[in-house]
Amino acid sequence: MGYAAVSLAILGFAVGAVFRLKVLILILALLLFASIVFSLASGFNFLDTALTIMVVQTILQGSYFLGLVARAFFAAEHRVRHIL
Secondary structure (H helix, E strand, C coil), X not given: CHHHHHHHHHHHXXXXXXXXXXXXXXXXXXHHHHHXXXXXXXXXXXXXXXXXHHHHHHHHHHHHHHHHHHHHHHHHHHHHHHHC
16 A cells, blocks of 8 residues: 555656646546545445545645646746846
8 A cells, every 4th residue: 555655646746747737637536436446346434435535635636736846946946047
């Protein structure tokens, strides 16, 4: 499970650094479906399924935000260097 969380964080950061909101929404919808399928296949109860969905979405969205911050930082740095 740890590798899955790291993979989600890397995916979210990459999406935030490269793409806009539309791609995030598409990936979140796909991960919602994948989380539900995984939970049902693992025999999770309703609470465990809900927690799995929330954790997956939270990791991806948090790392997406960090990717946006990194993109804004590097874009601002590029503008400053271009002016000087």
